[in-house]
Amino acid sequence: MTRIGMDLNSFILEQERLYPNATGSLSRALVAIESATKVIASHVRMAGLADILGMAGKKNIQGEEVKKLDELSNNLLIQYLSQSGEFFALASEELDEPIFPEEGKDAKYVIAFDPLDGSSNIDVNISIGTIFSIHRRVNSDVSDFLQEGYKQVAAGYVIYGSSTMLVLSTGNGVNGFTLDPAVGMYLLSHPNMKIPEKGKIYSINESNDKKWIDAGLKEYIESLKDEGYTSRYIGSMVADVHRTLIKGGIFAYPADVKNKNGKLRLLYEASPMAFLTVQAGGMATTGKEDILNIKPTDIHQRVPVFLGGKYEMEKLKSMLKNG
Ligand SMILES: O=P(O)(O)OC[C@H]1O[C@](O)(COP(=O)(O)O)[C@@H](O)[C@@H]1O
Numbered sequence: 216m217t218r219i220g221m222d223l224n225s226f227i228l229e230q231e232r233l234y235p236n237a238t239g240s241l242s243r244a245l246v247a248i249e250s251a252t253k254v255i256a257s258h259v260r261m262a263g264l265a266d267i268l269g270m271a272g273k274k275n276i277q278g279e280e281v282k283k284l285d286e287l288s289n290n291l292l293i294q295y296l297s298q299s300g301e302f303f304a305l306a307s308e309e310l311d312e313p314i315f316p317e318e319g320k321d322a323k324y325v326i327a328f329d330p331l332d333g334s335s336n337i338d339v340n341i342s343i344g345t346i347f348s349i350h351r352r353v354n355s356d357v358s359d360f361l362q363e364g365y366k367q368v369a370a371g372y373v374i375y376g377s378s379t380m381l382v383l384s385t386g387n388g389v390n391g392f393t394l395d396p397a398v399g400m401y402l403l404s405h406p407n408m409k410i411p412e413k414g415k416i417y418s419i420n421e422s423n424d425k426k427w428i429d430a431g432l433k434e435y436i437e438s439l440k441d442e443g444y445t446s447r448y449i450g451s452m453v454a455d456v457h458r459t460l461i462k463g464g465i466f467a468y469p470a471d472v473k474n475k476n477g478k479l480r481l482l483y484e485a486s487p488m489a490f491l492t493v494q495a496g497g498m499a500t501t502g503k504e505d506i507l508n509i510k511p512t513d514i515h516q517r518v519p520v521f522l523g524g525k526y527e528m529e530k531l532k533s534m535l536k537n538g
């Protein structure tokens with residue numbers, strides 16, 4: 216029986232037993248993520264001492280400066296996920312093209328991940344994270360990554376914050392586990408997470424307001440303020456979404472004149488976070504369509520993101536003009 220303090224491995228095995236035909240493959244895949252993120256968490260904790268802050272001295276395919284911790288986290292995930300033998304292919308923010316690990320040639324799943332989310336916060340000791348999205352292998356090629364978000368088998372994130380937490384959904388609700396550093400285990404701390412129907416916080420980079428494309432957006436934010444909402448924006452999607460899941464409200468990264476499709480990437484940021492939000496009882500849209508219904512066309516494609524509780528999302532839909 217699921218209970219507070221239950222360790223993640225026992226939880227994963229308990230979920231597996233609900234499906235008598237399960238082979239254990241997804242369980243082993245999740246354990247590989249668990250192991251990799253524990254090692255990343257330990258590096259994050261010591262980053263200031265271990266000379267792993269700052270730039271790696273290169274740019275990724277999206278033209279962004281790669282930080283040393285981006286690169287380290289990417290390498291650790293590639294190593295752990297590949298050696299698990301449970302992934303046919305891996306796509307990452309920090310990889311130009313997906314890779315197909317030798318050990319995974321018979322595997323059933325593909326995984327897309329943002330190894331280190333919130334790069335601009337790495338050097339200043341503010342919460343950062345890892346985001347992942349798992350789909351079934353269908354065609355055995357790159358197109359396996361171009362499946363709609365609602366087809367995700369599992370999605371989740373790890374937040375390296377004042378504590379490290381892993382938040383996971385396999386399509387059966389959302390559960391959060393806190394890493395107990397003394398025993399090195401993720402323990403169930405937030406069972407059956409539900410986003411409040413109405414919150415008090417909006418989270419958006421308001422310094423971009425003059426560049427927002429949709430003419431209704433500014434009016435919407437003003438109207439939330441009139442209702443007494445306050446602003447919180449960390450600039451790490453993982454941290455802003457984590458707060459939104461727990462406290463409610465809305466998180467947004469809209470399209471603007473500089474980022475015509477928004478900034479966040481569909482496969483390894485928008486889609487897994489939309490899956491978790493919907494599983495927690497909330498909603499997620501680009502302003503034009505449900506994020507989980509988008510059929511991706513590119514591994515690194517970007518989309519506008521609005522996600523949050525029912526009240527804020529319904530109000531948003533009634534006020535956006537889709538300009
Ligand atoms: O600084 P901005 O433009 O508000 O962007 C913040 C957004 O960019 C990101 O840092 C992008 O993610 P990466 O750090 O993985 O590139 C998100 O975590 C965050 O929501």
Ligand SMILES: [Mg+2]
Pocket residue numbers: 329331332333452484
């Ligand atoms: Mg990111």
Ligand SMILES: [Mg+2]
Pocket residue numbers: 285308329330331332333334
């Ligand atoms: Mg990143």
